[in-house]
Amino acid sequence: MLALAAVVALLGFGLSRGADGTIDSELEQGRRPEAPALRLPGLNGGEASLAGWRGQVVVLNFWASWCDPCRDESPLLQRFHERIRGQGGTVVGVDALDVSSDGRAFVRDHGLSYPMLRDGDGAQLDAFGVRGYPETFVLDRRGRIAAVRHGVVDARWLRETVVPLLSERA
Amino acid sequence: MNRGIPLAAVIALVALSPSPALSSDCPLTSVPDLEDEVMCPVCDTTLGVAREAPQARRERAFIERRVQRCQTKAQIKSALVDEFGDRVLAEPPGGGFGVFAYLVPALAVGIGGAALALAAVRWRRPGRCDPAGAGDPTPLEPGAKARVDAELARLERR
Numbered sequence: 001m002l003a004l005a006a007v008v009a010l011l012g013f014g015l016s017r018g019a020d021g022t023i024d025s026e027l028e029q030g031r032r033p034e035a036p037a038l039r040l041p042g043l044n045g046g047e048a049s050l051a052g053w054r055g056q057v058v059v060l061n062f063w064a065s066w067c068d069p070c071r072d073e074s075p076l077l078q079r080f081h082e083r084i085r086g087q088g089g090t091v092v093g094v095d096a097l098d099v100s101s102d103g104r105a106f107v108r109d110h111g112l113s114y115p116m117l118r119d120g121d122g123a124q125l126d127a128f129g130v131r132g133y134p135e136t137f138v139l140d141r142r143g144r145i146a147a148v149r150h151g152v153v154d155a156r157w158l159r160e161t162v163v164p165l166l167s168e169r170a
Numbered sequence: 171m172n173r174g175i176p177l178a179a180v181i182a183l184v185a186l187s188p189s190p191a192l193s194s195d196c197p198l199t200s201v202p203d204l205e206d207e208v209m210c211p212v213c214d215t216t217l218g219v220a221r222e223a224p225q226a227r228r229e230r231a232f233i234e235r236r237v238q239r240c241q242t243k244a245q246i247k248s249a250l251v252d253e254f255g256d257r258v259l260a261e262p263p264g265g266g267f268g269v270f271a272y273l274v275p276a277l278a279v280g281i282g283g284a285a286l287a288l289a290a291v292r293w294r295r296p297g298r299c300d301p302a303g304a305g306d307p308t309p310l311e312p313g314a315k316a317r318v319d320a321e322l323a324r325l326e327r328r
Contacts, residue, residue: 064212066224097211097225099232099253121255122211 022129023137023145032144035060035137036127043095043103043116050092050143057089057165058139059158062125064098065106067133073152074110080158081114087166088141090114096130097122138162141170196240201233204243207261208233211254 026033038060039049050058061077063070081091093112095103096119107116119125128137131150138147138161147161205217210229213220217233220226232253236246250258 064225066228068224097254099228102228102232120253121257123255 023148024129027145027148032140032146035139035143035145036124038094038117038124038127040094040117040119040124043093043100043107043118048115048117050139053090053092053139054143055088055141055170057084057141057162057168058137059084059089059091059162060094060137060139061091061153062094062096062119062128062130062133062135064096064133065102066098069152070134071106071110073134074106074112076153076155076158078110078112078114080155080162084162084166089162089166092117094119094124096120096125096133138165140165141168197237198240199243199246200237201230204233204246205230207243207259208247208250209254209258209260211258216260 023033035050037050039047039051041047050060059077059080061073063074077091077093084090091114093107093114093116095106095116098118098120100118100120103116103118106112124130128135134152136149136153137145140146146165149157149161202218208217208229209215210217210220210223210226212225213223217226217229229250232250233246236249241249247259
């Protein structure tokens with residue numbers, strides 16, 4: 001009986017963690033789910049949490065130095081960060097499942113100045129349901145997820161997704 | 171002048187002695203030695219299986235750099251855990267469910283062994299249905315002792 005209950009519980013847990021039961025489906029239904037709490041070490045030391053950027057529009061980008069598409073989109077993310085910085089927005093990078101020295105070299109080589117966090121064991125990938133690299137989440141000023149991009153971002157998507165949020169109140 | 175000779179000898183000896191990185195004990199391990207014991211966290215397989223994945227190549231390079239620095243297997247594993255957390259280890263970590271992966275088979279073997287030993291002891295011990303071996307010997311029937319004594323005396327006379 002206990003074994004049956006355990007199996008049922010595991011199945012329930014698996015279903016609740018399924019890709020269609022989470023952020024994507026919430027967004028498809030026009031809702032903005034609360035972003036998972038995220039607290040990580042900085043790639044260059046220190047520590048930061050998403051709560052620290054509450055009140056700003058956050059473009060949260062998951063990447064790794066060995067990911068070629070991440071390399072392709074990083075100059076655009078840097079330019080976009082410079083553009084929205086003065087309007088209450090920021091890009092935040094999360095280097096996940098990567099060798100930290102490789103990640104730091106990537107940041108240095110691409111001249112990336114936006115905040116960089118490090119998710120060594122990939123725990124935040126699970127929390128956000130990240131399925132591949134790169135993935136980008138846009139958070140409104142209240143810390144809710146307003147959009148997600150599976151794959152490389154482009155200028156049009158950033159403009160159409162992020163700029164309207166900049167005019168929203170916290 | 172005499173003091174110069176021992177000093178030169180010491181300098182020569184130091185110069186000729188192998189550095190730790192070049193000694194015969196180095197390298198202490200190798201990438202192939204480690205790659206079946208650590209995971210490629212992105213691939214979710216051991217590093218040995220994930221040959222071509224980009225993350226696996228970076229991880230292999232990370233290990234190779236430490237092998238060249240003459241680090242031990244334990245040191246390299248520790249560095250990998252610092253980078254990727256416990257899930258980078260292919261063997262169970264020192265806590266939680268991982269411990270059970272070792273403990274459960276060990277307990278099963280122990281309990282099985284104890285059960286076998288107990289069964290063997292019980293099998294060898296005479297049971298209640300075996301009166302021949304349980305307790306006092308059967309008393310002789312009347313006259314039997316006298317017959318035995320007479321037979322013994324007859325044998326002694328021969």
